[in-house]
Amino acid sequence: MAIECREESFCRYRLADLVDIDTFAALAKVQPRTIHSYRHARKTKYAVPEPVAVVGTTPVWTRRQVFDWIDTRPGQGARMDLFV
DSSP: OOEEESSGGGGGSOGGGEEOHHHHHHHHTSOHHHHHHHHTOTTSTTOOOOOSEEETTEEEEEHHHHHHHHHHSOOTTOOGGGGO
């Protein structure tokens, strides 16, 4: 299976360091469809980072990206209109 890297330096990660949408969602304690919708919400506080690579048709992120996003994302029920 081919790996299409967004940035060459990210292609050096071990497969164990990469997570797909299902794992991303599990770590964030949300449904995979939530991550999918956040992925397309690029200009909001909920937007997830760009994947570092695409394996087949599956986007993958580094665990560091996922945990950084989890640490900075607004909590459930956050009033996003206050950040405008």
